[in-house]
Amino acid sequence: MNAYRAKPLNFPWPPLLYGAAALAALALDRVFPIPVAHGHGWVPWLAGCSLVLLAVSLGLWAVKTLLDRHTTVLPHRCATCLVTAGPFRFTRNPIYLGYTVAMVGLGLITLNPWFFVMGIVAVALTTLIAVRNEERHLLSRFGFEFERYCRHTTRWI
Template identity: 25%
Template structure:
């Protein structure tokens, strides 16, 4: 059996890093029995954030497909993406996941999920981004270091 190509060794799979704090926050809020009444603006902002996620992450995935590199978190990387959202963020898919998190929390009126948003951010950073950066440095070398010096981690 041939060796599998190298890939990032996540501590936490990114969707899990985002889903667990959301579900815990939402669940604790329901358990306590207190919900967030933020009014109509929350629904509008929530839907805008969900739409931003769909367009932004869809654009990123299209770029992955065009460059024939791993689409899913943890797959091996064969190309350094520097166009589209990758001009603004080294981690636009994770930025999109956090926008989705906030949008869904607002749509659900969940203060518990909103309060735990920093935990999702920290889970992505520690669980996925730091291991992924180490992998990309080892796999792509100097081109990645140059890209890293030009483009911010988040936005």
């Protein structure tokens, strides 16, 4: 199979990685709880809900943009076109960024600092396992156009 036809991933890892990170944060909080000052209980809850809403909105905007351009949303399918509009103008990975923002929001809602730690772990693993492979796939499919896009748009934020 040539590089042009190569799929970016064999399995859609990112949702699984973030789901496992969220479950790990919940489990770690039970086993090794980190004390948190409870000050104003509604402020972190409201901030967390706002971040989760932002994350969902970002993800939906990215999915709509991909569907409007008639390319795949699934990370283990071949891209049919390079999408640089919508949220992809600001970040090359808006859906994964949305997952990360949701992790921070859940950490604030539950007052569980492990969500922040596991969010960082999920970002690192997603970059190693998925993002680099997806970028190689896009480079092989779109060449100079993808290189130019990378120079002007950051990977995360």
